[in-house]
Amino acid sequence: MNELGERIRKLREQCGLSKAELARRVGVSDVTISYWENGTIKRVGHSRLEPLARALRCSIAHLLGKARETSDGSHAIVLSLPLYPLTASPETIGISAMPISHLSMGFIDNELIRKDDYLLIPQKLEHFDFCPQGTLMLARKCARFDGNGLYLVEKNARLMIKRVEQDFDMTLNIFGDAESHDPEENAQSNDLVFHAAIPVIWPMQVMTF
Known part of the structure; x- marks a missing residue:
């Protein structure tokens, strides 16, 4: 029974990745992904385990079928999310x-995490509304407004964390926190x-990794 290959296939599908996309992230060909999944290649090389587990958002132990069992006999999947330094530059x-x-996300319910989520941590000497030094943010990719809330947005080639709210007339307004002195606060924003x-x-001090 090809347990490893079946596990790779299921995790890939759960992450919404094609074989070609997974191959690109791991640094192999899509043929290799097919061989792993159908059991033609029964082992994943050590140098490929970490990038494969990272791309599939699981621990290496879970990928290899060695994840610890919970009290109900199921396997505990500990997701791993990429952590990026947050600066004002869009290149971040x-x-x-x-x-x-x-980071292994053992401190958060796995069901909260979605495909392509990532983590951000403000860098020293950088100021961002709502998330001071010593905080960690879960970022969920989006290309448009999707309900009132906090967003990582870019304006005038500068990244900002702002609260974005929509008026009854469908106009978007941006707001900073109480300590912000940005002259553009509370201004309508269509750009x-x-x-x-x-x-x-999250405040960093309450986390255990």
């Missing part, structure tokens, strides 16, 4: 951006570039 989250780490919604912000 650009295509060529590289994460500074990957924002949306990068991500921010559904959760």
